[in-house]
Every structure is written in structure tokens, then in C-alpha cells.
Amino acid sequence: MIEKDLARNLLITMKKIRIFEEEAVKLFAAHELPGWLHSYIGEEAVAAGVCLALNPGDYIASTHRGHGHCIAKGVSLRKMMAELYGKETGYCKGRGGSMHIADFSLGMLGANGIVGGGIPIATGAALGSQMKKDSKVTVCFFGDGASNQGAFHESLNLASAWKLPIVYVCENNLFAETTPQADHQAIRNISDRAAGYGMPGVTTDGMDVMSVYKDAQKAIERARSGKGPTLLEAKTYRYRGHWEGDPQPYRTKADIEEWKKKDPIANFERFLLNQKLITSDEIETISEEIANEMNDAIEFGRTSPYADPQACLSTLYIH
Amino acid sequence: MPDRVITYSEAIREALREELKNDPRVFLMGEDIGIYGGAFAVTLGLYEEFGPERVIDTPISEAAIIGAAAGASLVGMRTVAEIQFSDFIAIGMDQLVNQAAKIRFMFGGKAAVPMVVRAPIGSGTGAAAQHSQSQEAWYAHVPGLKVVLPSNPADAKGLLKSAIRDDNPVIFLEHKLLYKTKGVVLEEEYLIPLGKADVKRTGADLTIIGYSNLIPKSLQAAEKLAQEGIDVEVLDLRTLRPLDTEAIAQSIQKTHRALVVYEAPQLGGFGAEVAAFIGEKCFDDLDSPVTRLGGLEMPPPYNPRLEKQLVPQVEDIVNGVRKLMKG
Numbered sequence: 001m002i003e004k005d006l007a008r009n010l011l012i013t014m015k016k017i018r019i020f021e022e023e024a025v026k027l028f029a030a031h032e033l034p035g036w037l038h039s040y041i042g043e044e045a046v047a048a049g050v051c052l053a054l055n056p057g058d059y060i061a062s063t064h065r066g067h068g069h070c071i072a073k074g075v076s077l078r079k080m081m082a083e084l085y086g087k088e089t090g091y092c093k094g095r096g097g098s099m100h101i102a103d104f105s106l107g108m109l110g111a112n113g114i115v116g117g118g119i120p121i122a123t124g125a126a127l128g129s130q131m132k133k134d135s136k137v138t139v140c141f142f143g144d145g146a147s148n149q150g151a152f153h154e155s156l157n158l159a160s161a162w163k164l165p166i167v168y169v170c171e172n173n174l175f176a177e178t179t180p181q182a183d184h185q186a187i188r189n190i191s192d193r194a195a196g197y198g199m200p201g202v203t204t205d206g207m208d209v210m211s212v213y214k215d216a217q218k219a220i221e222r223a224r225s226g227k228g229p230t231l232l233e234a235k236t237y238r239y240r241g242h243w244e245g246d247p248q249p250y251r252t253k254a255d256i257e258e259w260k261k262k263d264p265i266a267n268f269e270r271f272l273l274n275q276k277l278i279t280s281d282e283i284e285t286i287s288e289e290i291a292n293e294m295n296d297a298i299e300f301g302r303t304s305p306y307a308d309p310q311a312c313l314s315t316l317y318i319h
Numbered sequence: 320m321p322d323r324v325i326t327y328s329e330a331i332r333e334a335l336r337e338e339l340k341n342d343p344r345v346f347l348m349g350e351d352i353g354i355y356g357g358a359f360a361v362t363l364g365l366y367e368e369f370g371p372e373r374v375i376d377t378p379i380s381e382a383a384i385i386g387a388a389a390g391a392s393l394v395g396m397r398t399v400a401e402i403q404f405s406d407f408i409a410i411g412m413d414q415l416v417n418q419a420a421k422i423r424f425m426f427g428g429k430a431a432v433p434m435v436v437r438a439p440i441g442s443g444t445g446a447a448a449q450h451s452q453s454q455e456a457w458y459a460h461v462p463g464l465k466v467v468l469p470s471n472p473a474d475a476k477g478l479l480k481s482a483i484r485d486d487n488p489v490i491f492l493e494h495k496l497l498y499k500t501k502g503v504v505l506e507e508e509y510l511i512p513l514g515k516a517d518v519k520r521t522g523a524d525l526t527i528i529g530y531s532n533l534i535p536k537s538l539q540a541a542e543k544l545a546q547e548g549i550d551v552e553v554l555d556l557r558t559l560r561p562l563d564t565e566a567i568a569q570s571i572q573k574t575h576r577a578l579v580v581y582e583a584p585q586l587g588g589f590g591a592e593v594a595a596f597i598g599e600k601c602f603d604d605l606d607s608p609v610t611r612l613g614g615l616e617m618p619p620p621y622n623p624r625l626e627k628q629l630v631p632q633v634e635d636i637v638n639g640v641r642k643l644m645k646g
Binding site for chain 1: 346372377378380381382383385386387388389390391392393394395396398410413414417418422423424425426427428429430431462463465485486487
């Protein structure tokens with residue numbers, strides 16, 4: 001039986017991610033946001049299920065599709081939206097943008113523009129925790145595409161050999177950018193690779209937030225107790241393209257509609273209503289509150305000043 | 320008390336030992352650096368002294384070593400990673416260039432990555448094309464990194480200690496042929512600031528500008544040239560990024576001639592940056608065109624005679640200076 005507070009938090013987190021992403025997509029299409037955008041819509045259960053199983057001080061490392069991880073770790077929507085606008089008030093003062101949001105005060109060690117590039121960094125953070133004996137766990141998010149990078153193999157091997165307190169969470173959304181999984185690897189379950197490093201490999205239903213939460217909890221507990229890393233694969237699906245503007249010739253609309261039947265938010269809401277853990281009115285209130293928070297964040301981003309280019313140069317090094 | 324003379328390797332080891340003792344956040348990681356003591360025996364004895372938790376043998380995984388060094392430093396450690404041969408940094412280049420060097424800037428100036436990557440450079444050991452390169456120009460081209468190349472034991476100790484205490488990622492390149500060279504090194508702790516060049520020999524007629532193993536060669540060349548009545552100044556850059564352009568300009572104002580020497584292939588090497596600076600900023604002080612003397616445009620060959628031809632030798636430097644003095 002799921003406790004009421006947890007259920008509510010999981011739902012709020014997923015809805016917040018969904019609404020943030022829907023707004024970001026609109027602003028991007030309206031040319032209000034510069035740069036590139038990789039939408040997380042459809043994958044919300046993974047970020048929410050994993051991050052809510054962590055302690056507040058724990059670390060996460062994220063990817064180019066990182067907005068969901070940031071929100072689930074509790075970042076400020078205002079600062080995040082301001083960063084998407086490229087403004088001085090953003091998380092990175094407009095120097096990072098969508099692919100480089102970090103909040104070290106929350107243990108969010110940064111999104112990453114290099115596929116698989118954050119895996120060694122996360123591994124090092126776990127090494128730091130092991131050396132400092134601070135009982136923190138690091139979660140490293142990456143996708144199916146990243147599981148073919150050398151950095152993935154090097155890191156998992158090293159982390160397992162040293163029993164580092166880390167959980168590798170592979171969000172298998174079935175496409176490495178635009179290439180279907182069957183064309184880029186001969187395995188179906190990426191968790192199979194764990195055997196090669198001598199660590200547990202677990203596949204979870206990435207469209208079911210409770211499944212993710214429970215499996216993540218076990219892996220996090222294992223890492224915290226000094227038993228070493230786990231490779232947790234979450235089978236999921238992104239509803240939108242690799243990036244906004246992706247014409248998606250590699251799949252059909254019917255494919256996407258089929259996956260939407262497993263929508264992590266709609267299904268979880270239905271489940272909670274059936275279990276009488278939440279009422280329709282409460283869901284409506286939650287949605288309204290998030291919409292207000294979003295409007296505030298967008299207004300903040302829109303009206304914030306741009307960064308001063310001179311100040312930009314001065315922070316390259318610590319003097 | 321007589322001056323203490325130790326080798327370049329011993330000086331590096333002493334810097335590591337002092338910093339390991341001074342700061343519990345400092346630790347070493349790298350391939351075969353534990354009981355074995357490192358491929359060039361630089362860390363010999365440190366495993367016994369500080370234990371396996373602070374002198375860590377890693378898998379042969381350069382991307383993971385450099386990336387994990389950055390990650391550990393990001394959460395408060397001060398990591399000194401050894402890459403067995405600098406050539407292998409190429410395997411971890413993403414972690415160095417796209418990650419470690421950019422973390423602070425990319426995240427709006429909030430993060431610190433106090434890490435050092437130590438690695439041996441250079442030819443002269445018959446190790447051929449993949450174990451003998453000098454790729455300092457690659458790293459010096461990356462804003463966010465600092466690049467340090469000591470040329471003698473005393474500098475090696477003081478610069479490495481500064482590198483470990485620096486809050487930015489530092490690439491510390493040690494020339495293989497310098498490891499056994501000896502010099503006077505103070506037993507007490509001292510720091511040499513990064514970004515400061517050093518005049519290793521004062522002279523009035525011409526400045527040889529270089530770093531690393533080309534400094535002892537340039538000093539030998541200067542002795543020979545002195546016998547011919549040519550008074551050469553030798554300027555050791557020591558740090559390529561940040562570059563001490565003030566020291567370069569000062570020396571050129573005095574001597575009016577510059578020969579820039581380096582072991583890497585001449586085209587696109589760091590000496591080209593130095594020559595460009597002199598051409599742009601010191602043009603009016605020059606009595607003859609600034610000249611580069613770099614390595615040949617090929618990978619390091621195996622055969623010792625060929626290998627010697629690859630990089631500027633003392634005689635090449637002497638000839639280079641003579642030519643410039645005639646001009």
C-alpha cells in the first residue's frame with residue numbers, strides 16, 4: 001500500500017514536469033526561447049520515481065533531456081525557466097541553457113550535452129562520497145544511446161570494482177536520438193549488461209511510477225549500505241521528437257498513440273482515484289497550483305535581464 | 320647546511336607527499352601508481368605511506384579516470400590523477416575538454432573542479448608514435464584549463480604544489496627525459512605561482528623562449544654560444560595557460576631577438592602562439608623576425624637516430640641562434 005503523501009508528491013512531481021515541458025515546447029515554437037530543446041514528455045515517471053526515492057542531500061547527474069530530473073530534484077522553476085531564456089537570473093546566468101542546468105545546493109550536479117559524458121563525473125561524485133564517508137548516493141541518468149559509449153563501460157566497471165555508492169539509471173526510450181534500439185544494439189534489455197560488471201541489473205516499467213520508485217529504492221538502499229552499484233533500466237518512451245523540430249521519420253503516429261495508453265500520469269491519477277488516495281478536486285487544485293507556478297516562472301524568465309558579457313569572462317577561472 | 324640535490328621525480332613525489340599530508344581532501348588515482356609506484360616510479364612508496372584509500376590503482380580506463388577525478392573534485396575532493404603516458408589523455412579528452420574544463424563556466428560560475436592531471440610527455444625513450452608525443456598545445460587551447468610544464472626539479476615541486484592547491488583543473492606535464500635529472504630543491508615547503516615565467520639565464524643579445532625539456536637544452540646551447548660571444552637569455556614559460564606575456568615582452572624589449580623552441584610538431588604548436596604574440600605586441604622591439612624551432616611534422620619514430628632528428632637538439636638551437644644573429 002502506498003502512503004498518501006508519497007503518492008501525492010509523485011503525482012505533483014510528474015505533473016510539474018509535464019506542464020513545464022508543455023510550456024517550454026510552446027515558448028520554443030513561438031521563438032521565445034533560443035537554442036535547442038529536448039522534451040522529457042512521456043518519461044516523467046522515471047525522474048519522479050527515482051528522485052523521490054533519494055534523500056535531499058544525494059547527488060544526481062543528468063543528460064541533454066534533463067528538465068525532468070532537475071524538477072524532480074526540486075530545482076526552482078523560476079531559475080530554470082530564466083536559464084532557458086538565457087537570462088542573468090537563470091541557474092547558469094544564461095551561459096548553459098537547457099542542456100546545462102545545475103543546482104549544487106540540491107545535489108544536482110548538472111545536465112550534460114555529451115551523450116554518456118556525465119557518467120564518469122557521476123562515478124567520481126560517488127567516489128568522493130565513499131572517501132568522505134558522507135553516506136550520500138549518486139544517481140546517474142542516461143539513455144539507451146549512452147549505453148554504447150566507452151565512458152559507460154569504463155565507469156560501470158570501475159564503480160563495481162570499487163563498490164561505489166551509485167545507481168546507474170538507464171532511461172531506455174527505445175531510440176538513440178533517432179536510431180531505433182534494434183539498429184544500435186543487439187540486446188533488448190540494457191540491464192543485461194550489468195552482468196559483465198558484476199553488479200545487479202534490473203529492468204523496471206518506466207511508465208509506472210510506483211514500479212520505478214520501488215526498484216530505485218532497493219538500488220539506492222544497496223548503494224548506501226556499501227554493497228555497490230546497480231544498473232537500473234527503465235523502459236520508457238518520449239512522446240515528442242529527439243529535439244523540437246525532429247520530423248520523426250523513424251516511427252509512426254500510431255506507435256506514439258499506443259505508448260500514450262500507458263501514460264504515466266493519467267494512469268497514476270486513475271490508480272490514486274480508485275484507491276481513494278486523492279479526489280478529483282484535489283487533482284484540479286494541484287494542476288491549478290502548478291499552472292500558477294509556471295506562469296510566474298515564465299514571467300520571471302521573460303522579464304529578467306540578460307547577462308553582462310564582461311561578467312561572463314570573469315568567472316571562467318577561480319582566482 | 321649543503322644544498323640538497325634530488326631528481327625531478329623525487330621532487331614531484333615530495334610535492335605529492337607534502338600535499339597528501341597537508342590536506343585530507345587530496346588523493347591520487349591512476350594506473351599502476353600503488354604498490355608498483357607508477358610506470359616512471361614517481362609515486363613509489365606513497366601507497367605504503369598513505370594507504371590504498373588515498374593512492375588508488377585504477378582500471379586502464381582513461382575516460383573514467385579523468386571524469387571521476389572531475390566528479391570527485393566537484394563534490395569537494397582535490398584529485399591528482401596520473402595518466403601513464405600523456406598520449407593516453409586522448410582517450411579521456413571528452414572528460415577533460417568538454418567536462419572538467421567547462422563545468423565552472425557552463426554552470427554559471429558556481430562549481431569548482433580542483434583537479435590535477437599529471438602525465439609524462441616527450442620523446443627520447445624509444446617508445447615510438449603512441450608513447451612519445453608532446454600535445455600541450457591541445458590543452459593550452461582550452462579556456463578553463465591551466466597547463467604547466469616544469470623544466471627542473473625545483474620548479475616541479477613548487478609548481479605541482481600550486482597546481483594541487485589551485486581551484487581549477489590543471490594539466491601538469493612532466494618530460495620523461497627530465498625524470499632523472501638532478502637539481503637543488505629546498506627541503507621546506509614552498510610554492511611557485513602558476514602563470515609566471517622564469518628567466519633561467521640572463522643575456523643581452525637574444526631570447527630563447529621555451530619550456531620543459533627544451534630549457535636544459537637551451538641552457539647548454541647558450542653556454543656554447545657564449546664562447547662565440549653571443550649572450551643569450553633563456554626564458555622558461557613554465558605555464559602555457561595562463562601565459563606570462565609580460566615576461567616575454569620584457570625580455571624582447573631587452574634583447575630584440577627571439578627564438579621560440581618546442582618539441583611538438585612545429586605547425587600549430589604552442590610556439591606558434593608565442594611567436595604570434597611577439598609579432599603582434601613586440602614588433603617595434605624586434606631587430607630580426609621572430610623565429611620558431613619546433614619538431615618535425617611526423618609522429619615520433621621508433622629508431623633512436625630518427626627519433627633524435629624529430630626534436631630540436633642542442634646543436635639545432637645553436638644553429639638557429641647563429642642564423643638569427645646574422646639576420
